[in-house]
Amino acid sequence: xxxxxxxxxxxxxxxxxxxxxxxxxxxxxxxxxTLWGLKNAEGWVSLVNNVQAGGFVIWxxxxxxxACATGDWAGCEPAAIDIYRFVEDWLxxxxxxxxxxxxxxxxxxxxxxxxxGELKSCLEEELAQYE
Numbered sequence: 001x002x003x004x005x006x007x008x009x010x011x012x013x014x015x016x017x018x019x020x021x022x023x024x025x026x027x028x029x030x031x032x033x034t035l036w037g038l039k040n041a042e043g044w045v046s047l048v049n050n051v052q053a054g055g056f057v058i059w060x061x062x063x064x065x066x067a068c069a070t071g072d073w074a075g076c077e078p079a080a081i082d083i084y085r086f087v088e089d090w091l092x093x094x095x096x097x098x099x100x101x102x103x104x105x106x107x108x109x110x111x112x113x114x115x116x117g118e119l120k121s122c123l124e125e126e127l128a129q130y131e
């Protein structure tokens with residue numbers, strides 16, 4: 001598990017605009033080589049965007065995922081996702097199924113929606129800087 005974040009950092013990032021949260025996720029995920037989702041006994045949580053398309057949900061740190069474990073997601077727990085497996089296996093699979101990704105949503109369920117291929121490119125570009 002990751003080190004807990006300071007509550008002020010959590011609050012500041014959750015209040016930040018979507019593009020700022022997106023950029024934070026890209027750099028943090030590449031640095032830690034981990035993404036975070038929420039899971040329960042039935043599997044991973046998902047969101048539906050404004051055109052009713054399904055999307056997989058990711059965060060850069062378990063504290064942000066935990067902050068969203070309310071309402072329909074109450075009882076869900078943060079679960080780590082290896083970034084390399086996510087980029088190489090999960091994103092192509094999601095693209096083939098027509099899913100989108102909800103990046104770093106807030107407790108109000110405002111996230112940045114992106115296609116799997118676009119997210120794959122962003123993550124690969126950032127990961128290349130760490131090689």
